Amino acid sequence: MTDTRTIQRLDSAHFLHPFTDHKALAEHGARVMVKGEGIYLWDSEGNKILDGMSGLWCVNIGYGRTSMSDAVYRQMQQLPFYNSFFNTTNVPAVQLAALLVQVSPPQFNHVFFTGSGSEANDTIVRMVRRYWELQAQPERHIIISRKNAYHGSTIAGASLGGMAGMHAQGGPGVPGIVHIGQPSYLEGGAGMSEDEFGIAAAGWLDERIRELGPDNVAAFIGEPVQGAGGVIIPPKTYWPEIQRICDKYGILLVADEVICGFGRLGSWFGSELMGIKPDLIAFAKGVTSGYIPLGGVLVGDRVATVLTEKGGDFNHGFTYSGHPVACAAALENIRILIDEDLVGKVARDTGPYLKEKFGALREHALVGHADSCGFVAGLNLVHTKGATVFDNIVFDGDDGVGMICRGYMFANGIIMRAVGDRMIIAPPLVMTRDEIDEMVGRIRAALDDTLAELKRRGML
């Protein structure tokens, strides 16, 4: 079973993929990835592809790290599994909890482990409500999130998320979750400076809290930079104002750092860059660079003190909470991040370099806007550029211009994701300046090809 066609046939016959139209997939067959090294992937046809998405926002240390496989191998031989229920623990889980406390902001001294980012957010919903029950305020149960947020695909994750397409499927979600608008300057900022818009967008939280009654609101949750929603980088005034509003009403502030954690924005956690002090942080992805699944919740002192001192049993947990092999992988991954100063490099060197080079794509005829924050970046494909970003003429959403462009990205040996007509990247943190030049060159070539194709189709 090694030739591409056989694998594709079996894939399409038996493997139900996430977020996939299987009828469409069956027509052309999946791309089969077979190998990774550094920032590159190889498919089963021998194509070498630069991975601009770090797998799925997770392979921060790059592919092919043998010290990761060594760490996992050693732990599998020593103790492949034991649970952390019933007053037992294991060495890598304890070591990892202690290390996470060291690399996270000072208010965090406790960790709850899960198997994924979705499970981390499910844990947060139950933990936040448990906290308010223990504080004798059980009526504080409503969690406020944002439209176009992504918080996972479990029932609580999808309910917390603000993706209309997800809410439309699978029946009713978890009650007691409401959504406010996202801080997208392009979408809502016309007539305002970015700073003014940041304050206005945070004000939607204040308004909603007053509508709901502050005594009914448990928490606000948001991604420091929205990822799956299309790399929405908020104005710098937004998060401090959100913090001020949460503090004013005594509401818990939750940062979903499944993407932003572990150096993605050039800080260990995105909330540090945004200047906020969350009570809870959801993490996953970059904690192991995706080599083995692991997620969790960093639990700040405000919540941990109540849970541990008043709590009794918190009736919640997973078979794989504190999985020794996953924790061993995370320990090695964090060692690499620290020893190679990957977070500092993104902050001081390669992040600013990416901003300059990626930002220069604004000059391309198809690009109406391009921005970045650390090692996430996005550009908007537009039909006609206007005097300001608010005067750009966009394509009809049904024309699928983003998907056409994504196809040309692959053809030019680069993986870039399309969210509507916004093209986004989140490259591995190990990417060098030369590799950034190569990536931006490939993106530019793919944009040229897209432009030519749109002209051929009479869409421009």
Ligand code: PMP
């Ligand atoms: N939160 C955010 C911000 C995410 O980006 C994701 C995954 N893309 C999740 C939660 C869900 O994580 P997982 O897929 O590991 O369940």
